[in-house]
């Protein structure tokens with residue numbers, strides 16, 4: 293077994309997302325002229341502070357569709373249990389490593405549970421040993437990976453690329469950071485939030501406070 297850590301790598305994010313969202317939202321009020329003071333492009337500190345207040349007012353009024361104009365793509369390392377839950381979120385695009393085609397000849401990669409006792413860790417390690425043994429035996433007997441995978445556990449590691457707009461990311465993070473979400477997904481959601489928050493602090497930074 294190859295133990296791997298969960299990770300969230302921000303691959304791409306709409307540049308200057310706050311500016312873009314303000315630019316678009318102001319069409320609703322015909323107030324584009326308020327995008328900037330006497331600075332050249334509305335990016336001075338004074339305009340940035342005013343922009344944050346404007347975006348905060350949109351969020352307060354649940355005028356959230358304007359945040360769909362910005363998007364982010366992540367490369368996530370997690371396990372099959374978590375990807376199974378993640379792909380239930382319908383307003384996102386996904387591409388993940390396939391257990392049908394990948395042959396784990398060097399050992400099955402796995403994300404360990406968040407153990408609370410040595411007994412539980414021991415039981416998990418024993419189950420992993422058995423699963424890996426069965427997987428290897430099937431490959432050795434000529435089974436293709438798509439057949440051998442039937443004995444792989446939910447903690448088998450997976451890489452998944454996810455692209456979603458900011459509104460959907462906010463929704464996913466809120467649901468999956470909440471106390472009743474799966475512990476591994478909570479860890480992953482926190483990693484995503486940490487990387488995404490700087491892209492549009494006013495839209496993402498309140499989530500943790502709200503859930504505290």
Ligand SMILES: Cc1cc2nc3c(=O)[nH]c(=O)nc-3n(C[C@H](O)[C@H](O)[C@H](O)COP(=O)(O)OP(=O)(O)OC[C@H]3O[C@@H](n4cnc5c(N)ncnc54)[C@H](O)[C@@H]3O)c2cc1C
Pocket residue numbers: 380381382383463464467468472473474
């Ligand atoms: C703690 C927890 C426990 C869960 N337990 C289970 C479980 O036991 N079994 C199970 O099957 N699932 C379970 N789920 C999954 C859950 O039911 C949702 O499928 C999942 O969280 C995706 O979120 P979502 O439906 O809000 O929508 P997303 O697909 O992320 O869509 C975002 C939003 O768009 C809107 N939307 C999207 N599609 C539609 C539509 N067709 N019609 C109307 N509005 C739409 C909704 O407002 C939705 O909230 C669980 C989720 C959580 C967080």
Ligand SMILES: [Zn+2]
Pocket residue numbers: 328329330331332334335336337338339340
């Ligand atoms: Zn300015």
